[in-house]
Amino acid sequence: MYAASREALAQTRSALQGALASSTASAAAGAATAAAAQAGSELFSVVEVLDDQRTLRSALADASAPAAGRQALAERVFGSKVSPVTLATLKAAAGQDWSTQSDLTNSLVQLGREALLSAAADQNQLDTVEDELFRLGRIVAGNAELEQALSDRTKPLAAKREFLSRLLYGKSTxxxxxxxxxxxxxxxxxxxxxxxxxxSNLAATQRDRAVAHVRSAAPLSAAQAERLTGILTRTYGKPVTVHVEVVPELLSGLVVRVGDEVIDGTAAGRLAAVRKSLT
Incomplete structure (x- = not known):
């Protein structure tokens, strides 16, 4: 994303946060959670419309057109269909200069996700959501049939979404x-x-945490997990969420990945290094 779109995203995020704050300032308890969740879901729906309607998407992202005209278009199309918070966010986005059309839609997706995670935080569920998303990723990565079902481009999108909804029903927030x-x-x-x-990483970021993906040859005890978390927190200078995946094929030890940095302390890793040095 180029600088113009990064600035546009920052301005639109500020508009979303301001609209949420204004809408819930004098409302009853729980209103902030509901408003954030509604805005997140509605932003996803708006993006689906924009994905399907190239002409509309192009018009809203056309930096050569007056910002006021783009905002008026957003209000005409979506004003009666979304909440005031979502509309304020859309008008703010339409008033920005985006480098590409995809930056506009991708940014709306990003803000929809952030709004839903804000709702999770209001309900003290953010750590649960983070962990559930990580576990879901590990389950899918370890099941080729499930991964194929979710990524198959020949299947209708609605069918894949319904399949995943059934899979998660009653098992996640x-x-x-x-x-x-x-x-x-x-x-x-x-x-x-x-x-x-x-x-999952985005949820951790919302909590101002780094994420460590740990692959271990055997399950970690509570004491081992706590010790590892402490070491990583001191190393990276901020709280670290540790997600552990048990992989017996590693033989012994751990592989720790934080961002792009990987620390391989496994027997399998050492054997692979020896084999590489002999070739």
Whole structure:
């Protein structure tokens, strides 16, 4: 994303946050949660419309047209269909100069996700959502049939989303389900497990945490997990969420990935290094 779109996203995010604050300032308890959840779901729906209607998408992202005209178009099309918070966000987005049309739609998706995660935080569910998304990613990554069912481009999008909804029904929070189901519809060239991992990382970011993906040859005890979390927190200078995946094929030890940094302390990793040095 180029600088212009990054600035546009920042301005639109500020508009969303301001609209949420204004709408719930004098409302009853729980209103902030409901408003954020509604805005997130509505932004996803708006993006689906824009994905299907190229002409409308192009008009809203046309930096050569007056900003006021683009905002008026957004209000005419969506004003009677979405909440005031969502409309304020859309008008703010339409008034920005985006580098590409896809930056506009991708940014609306990003803000929809952030709104839903804000609702999760209001309900003290953010850590649960983060963990559920990570576990979902590991389940999908370990099941080729499930991964194929979610990524198959020959299947109708509605069918894939319904399949995932049935899979998650009663087993996750409503926000985890909404985030995961929406992500399945915008995979493009991304693997489903990677999409769910990205959502889990976004949830951690909302809590101002780094994420450590740990692959272990054997389950970690509570004491081991706590010790590892402490070491990583000191190393990276911020709280770290540790997600552990048990992989017996590693033989012993751990593989720890934080962002692009990978620390391989496994027997399998050492054997692979020896084999590489001999070739």
């Amino acid at each position: 409503a926000i985890t389900e909404a985030l995961a189901v929406q992500a399945v519809g915008r995979l493009k060239d991304k693997a489903p497990a990677d999409a769910f991992d990205a959502l």
